[in-house]
Amino acid sequence: MFKVFIKPRLLHISFIIVDLKKPQVSILIPNYNKAPYIQETLDSVLAQTYTDWECIIVDDHSTDNSWEILENYAEKDSRFKIYRRPGHLPKGGNVCRNFAFELSKGEFIQWFDSDDLMYNSFLKERLNYISNPEIDFSVFIQESKFYNKEKKNRKKDIIHDFLMLRAVWSGPSMIIKRSFLVKNKLSWIPELTYFQDIYYSIYLINLGRFELNFINDWEWRSITLDHLGYKSDMINDFLINKSQISIHFKALRYLCNGDVLNFYFNWYCYRRVWDIYRLNIDNKQSPYPLFSYLIAPIQFRTISLFEGVFILLFGFISFLFNKINKRISLSFLFRATKKHHSLKVSKI
Incomplete structure (x- = not known):
């Protein structure tokens, strides 16, 4: 993009061309009702030692004073660009992320959340790694929390954890080449209301070349009961959509097949039932929608009807154990799911 300044000088016209180059990094942030936290988040962006960035925040029509705070930062620094989710698009964090990406111009994409914090050298350090032409994205993990540097078969361990629905890393952990x-x-899957980071990462590690870096350069702030992920589990999971189950099956198929795929898909379905039951039973909501998960393995033919009945029987027993000991209950259900599979879970 160029700006042209015309300077009259007698009968001559001089053209001074100034190159307004695109920002190197696009920081993309969805926001919904995070007014108590977003100011500190944006302050941490302003404090970056690397300054060639744009920060695009897409607000999902917050009902608190988030928008007023965003306007203040947009006035303070033109690198902040604020938008509301267009009315014709469905509500949701993933929709806001995709919309922010469409608006972005940076060579590198840095996803971030509106309640987390960047350390001052966050961008500067990450650019040193992502400039490697041999990789498509770079992941930054706290060494003490996840994988030891010397651990062998680390990539297999990572894939295994994602298949078990454990988030080895989240969106802000990655910087990605546009x-x-x-x-x-x-793109992020709009229909999903949970495990968004896991699905997004599954597609990334299947299609791209990446490296792990054990650096603690940002802070994830858990907002307990106010945290969006927790509320998603508490509310949205009773509105089960068959497309969500189908999306998960397709995502797992990116990383495995055959018996491995069958096991992980079955375990996913029954684990979701266990989680939702545990989180929502105190609210006395109807458990009927959970049957979509219960019969999904039979519908996708990853188990037979007989095997499904067997697992459901043990699943019911595990629910009874849930009142006594949650860990025993979950272990019991896991062993029942594994019963008809020769797969050794420690291997892929």
Whole structure:
């Protein structure tokens, strides 16, 4: 993009061309009702030692004073660009993320959340790694919390954890080359109300080249009962959509097949039932929608009807154990799911 300044000088016209280059990094943030936290988040962006960035925040029509705070920061620094989710698009964090990506211009994409904090050298350090032409994205993990540097078969361990629905890393842990996302048409799945980071990462690690870096350069702030992920589990999971189950099956198929796929899909379905039951039973909500998960393995033919009945029987027993000991209950259900599979879970 160029700006042209015209300077009259007698009968001559001089053109001074100033190159307004695109920002190197696009920081993309969805927001919904995070007024108590977003100011500190944006202050941490302003404090970056690396300054060639744009920060695009898409507000999901917050009902608190988030928008007023965002307007103040947009007036303070033109690198902050604020938008509300267009009315024709469905509500949701993933929709806001995709919309922010469409508006972005940076060579590198940095996802972030509106209640987390960047350390001062966050961008500067990450750019040193992502400039490597041999990789498509770079992941930054706290060494003490996850994988030891010397651990062998680390990539297999990571894939295993994602298949077990454990978030080895989240969106803010990654910096990604824009060209890679565009080439593979990768976006966040709008229909999902949970495990968004896991699904997004599954597609990334299947299609891209990446490296792990054990650096603690940002802070994830858990807001307990106010945390969006917790509320999603408490509310939205009773509104089960068959497309969500189908999306998960397709995502797992990216990383495995055959008996491995069958096991992980079955375990996913029954684990979700266990989680939702445990979280929502005190609210006395109807458990009827959970049957979508219970019969999904039979519908996708990952188990037979007989095997399904067997697992459901042990699943019911595990629910009874849930009142006594949650860990024993979950272990019991896991062993029942594994019963008809020769797969050794420690291997992929």
